[in-house]
Amino acid sequence: MHYSWSPLIKRQPLRWPGGKKLAVIITMNCEYWDLTREGTEPNYAGGPPMLPDMLPGNVADFPNFTWREYGQRVGVWRMFKLFHEMGVPFSCTMNAKTALERPEIIEYAKERGWEIVPHNYEQGELLTRYTFDIDKERAVIDATLDVYEKVVGRKAKGWLSSSLRSTPNTPDLLAARGLKFFCDYMNDEQPYLIQTPSGPIVNVPYTIEINDFTFFHRRAMTTWDAARMLKDQFDELYRDGAESGRIMSVGLHPHVSGHPHRMPCFREFLAHAKGHPDVWWTTREEIAEWYLQNHHTHIA
16 A cells, blocks of 8 residues: 655646535444454443543443433434435445344435445444454455445445554555545645555545544534534635635534534535535545545656
8 A cells, every 4th residue: 555745736727617616525323333252351332431540341331321322313314304405415334233223224214315424334343453364354345335235225435444444455446346535645635646556546645633533522512613613624725726626524423413503513514615606516436436536646
């Protein structure tokens, strides 16, 4: 796996389809956690906990499990309803076990034609466990993609790893399965090619900065602080996009964002963003397919 060093000032301007200035992708991470796992080592469940003291894997952590399950039972439906009413699509990431254990969530996204992106088999099984076992990593990826195809009804086109924890082998394993995009690397505001032995794959950057875990929990922002931050991020990228197209990525989780008091944040931000022309409300797949055809005019 290799990607070129490419500072922004050395690139040609990126021109989105139709002269759009800013591509906006809002991700709803539809994740599933097992209540327990084998072993007595402290269990990192593939996402920040509400209570930080990790328990052994074979001990049920009901406070953290049920806090996350709130998102599946309640929070995701509040967020889905809001975004549907506002006419803004989600790009939904999906653990394979979400589809198997919480199928209503995936059916809702399918019915609305929203993008669905594979997101590991189970949220806590990080690919980094298999950094030195490529066959095991391949098996996890293959099992995830097989469930995806059965549930979604088509082959997957891209991938986001749980907690963005992938290995140097991951892009090649994905390209070998015919995937077109990868989202784990957060080092840009534009897409770029990752070269692998199995061919190129497009990195469509995800974000931890503009992510509800960060602004609501790590930085303890209020609803109104977060709304202002989202609008400021949008405005600056929109301004930059007049010279060279940008991506605004927003990462959300239903057990974080799906609480009632946070809805005004997203209503205010979406109303603000929808008031601007030349915004491409798009998917990672659309960006990747377009970039594979047009990358030669962007980064030499």
